[in-house]
Amino acid sequence: MKANYVEEQFIQAKEKSDRLMNYFLIAFFLIGLLLAFYYDTWLVAVGVGGLSLLTYYSAKLILPHSNLYQYILSVVLGFFMVQFIYQMHGMFEMHFLAFIGSAILITYRNCKLQIPLAIIVILHHAAFGYLQIMGFDKIYFTQLDDMTIHTFMIHISLAGIIFFLCGLWAYNFNVSGESQAVQSFEIGKLQEASLQKDIMVAMSESLKKSNEKLKAANSELEKIFNTIDEVLFSMDMINYRIKHISIACIKVYGYTPDEFMADRDLWLNIIHHKEKCFVGREYEKLENGKTIFNKYRIIHRDKNIRWVETKMIPTLDKRGRLIRIDGICNDVTEKIKLEKKLAEEREQQVRQITVAVIAAQEKERSFLGEELHDNINPILATAKLYMECAISRDDSRINLIKDSKDFIITAMDEIRTLSKKLVPPSLGEISLIEAITDMIDQITRVNKLEFSTKWDCYDESLLDDKLKLAIYRITQEQFNNILKHARAQTVFITLQQHGNEVKLNIQDDGIGFDIMQKRNGVGLQNMKSRAEMFNGRVSINSTPGNGCELTILFNTSTELISVKKEIRA
Missing domain, CATH: 3.30.450.20 (PAS domain)
Structure with missing residues (x-):
């Protein structure tokens, strides 16, 4: 673990040095090209500089996991020194490029990299110095006229000392870097251990808080568990x-x-x-x-x-x-008892409705019998008598037949009036309002009773025929109650429709009655039964001396469903 960390640190240092070398090598190559402008040494600048770069990068590409390219770099730096000295025609200061290269190589922390550079410097100084002094043309080493062996040795000794010092620094950097890497690794372990400790402490605190919250939640849950009625x-x-x-x-x-x-x-x-x-x-x-x-x-x-x-x-x-x-x-004992009670009440209500229906039927039959016996039958009997007289009396036959005809027409009108009372007009042929208006006209012909009507936002196309018939029958029943019991002078009838709600209101200014007093008639029960078949809500408001107000509300969105259920039942 430690060795891997130290090796990783050295690899990072080497990669950083490689990136730095790229900048230096490019700079050296560009300096060579710049010098070629002044001294016309393009062949040396491009040839030596280009081959040096090609050699370095080829070695680095071919052997990426080897350090050989670093030694080749040391040689390349020496060749750049030789190139610049040659391009500057032996300018003495260009010898310092060797020291610059030596200092650059320190970044690799490898003291052995100083050796190839030192060998290049020694061979260059010995060979080029000797050739220049011997008089060879186009050989540039120094601008001095002569260099003695003594001077050469001192020069080489000083260069060797610099190379040695740079190598020593590289070695010390290597030892120091390894020591720092080890120390960093140990510190990292301590920090990691401290961090893990902090994490464990934080986890412990978090777990403690979570346990407290869990206990509180369990306590609350247990409280709920033991407080609900179920x-x-x-x-x-x-x-x-x-x-x-x-x-x-x-x-x-x-x-x-x-x-x-x-x-x-x-x-x-x-x-x-x-x-x-x-x-x-x-x-x-x-x-x-x-x-x-x-x-x-x-x-x-x-x-x-x-x-x-x-x-x-x-x-x-x-x-x-x-x-x-x-x-x-x-x-659910109370619920079952209530359901049973509601079922009994519903059954009782059905029985009451049945009784009311039978009573209404008997009432209609009695009324029909009375009308036929007391009204229509005498008229037809009189017509028959006139016809018999016409047969036996020749002198007044024509007048008797005409009178008999009038009596028959009167009987027909009475039968027509009776049929309208018993059978409502076809609400498919005329509207509900027209049927109610016709009923009002028949009442006003024989009774001193005024009617005030109001039809508000009423659209019959939205109503079922069965509901319209129920409204007609309820209106007819209430009119009969007013005629028989109310002693009223004026009747107000309103039919309103708003959305799915239809409201029927019939009000009179008669003597009224006590709604809390039990009544034996079936009229009110019939109206309630008809309204309930269509989910209607019946409201009766009356007090003695203040007339009576009947209000029924129908919900047209549910009345069809109710009718189907009633029919199915």
Whole structure:
């Protein structure tokens, strides 16, 4: 671990040095080209400089994992020194490029890299110095006229000292870098250990807070679990016992949670004997993973029979085996009693409606019989008498036949009037408003009663024919009640429609009545029955001496559904 870290640090230092060398080599090559402008040494600048770069980068590309390219770099730096000295015609200061190269190589922290550069310097100085002094043309080493052996040795010795010092610095940097890498690694380990410790402390604190929150949540959940009225329970089906049950079981069953958990058959024993047959059937559904919902009777601890409603949710394992049942149970005894009471009231209401319908039918039959016997029958009898007289009397036959005809026409008009009272006009042929208006006209012909009508935002196309007939019959029934009992002078009728709501309001200024007093008539019951068939709400407002107001509200969005249900029933 430590060795890998140290090696990684050295690799990073080498990569950094490689990037630095790229800049120096490019700079040296460009300097050579710049010098070629002044001394016309393009061949040397391009040839030597280009070959030097080609050699360095080729070695680096061919042997990427070897350090050979670093030694080639040392030689290349020496060749750049030779190139610049040659381009500057032996300018002495160009010898310092060797020292610059030596200093650059320190970044690799390898003291051996100084050796190739030192060898190039020594060979160059010895060979080129000798050739220049011997008089060879185009050989540039120094601008001095002569260089003695003594001077040469001092020059080489000083250069060697510089190379040695640079190598020593590279070595010290290497040792120091390795020591720093080791120290950094150890510090990193300490920091990592400290960080891990901090993380563990933070995790411990977080876990502590989470445990506190979990305890608080469990406490709240347990509080809810034991405060709701419904019984919550969980049953372990592997060991066949109740694991959890809320305290509401005392109210619903009369037994404590401890008693349920102590006696695993208690829940089965308290089921009413007539209800136990469903247990096996429902258990099969639970084994198939189905949630069940049912109502059944139990025997409370106080020996009273109660109704409970239970929902049970099964949990199966990976093999499909029933391992747990969770459920909720509540006492619905009062609900069952209320439903039974409502059913009885509904049945009583149906009986009342039936009685009212039969009474209405008998009333219509009695009215028809009276009209036929007391009105139409005498008119037809008179017509018959006139016809018999016309047969026997020649002198007045024509007048008698004409009178007989008038009596027959009168009988026909009476029959037509009677039929309109019994059978409403076809609301498919005329509108409801026209039918009510016609009924008002018939009443005003024989009664001193004024009518005020108001039709507000009324659209008959939105109403079913059966509802229109019910409105007509209710209006007819209320008009009959007003004529018989109200002693009214004026009747106000309003028919309004807003959205899905239709409102019928009939008000008179008659003597009124006490709505709290029981009445024997079936008229009001008939109107209520007709309205309820179409989900209508009937409201009657009346007091003695203040007339009567009848208001009925119909909801046209639900009346068709109601009619279908009534017809089906």
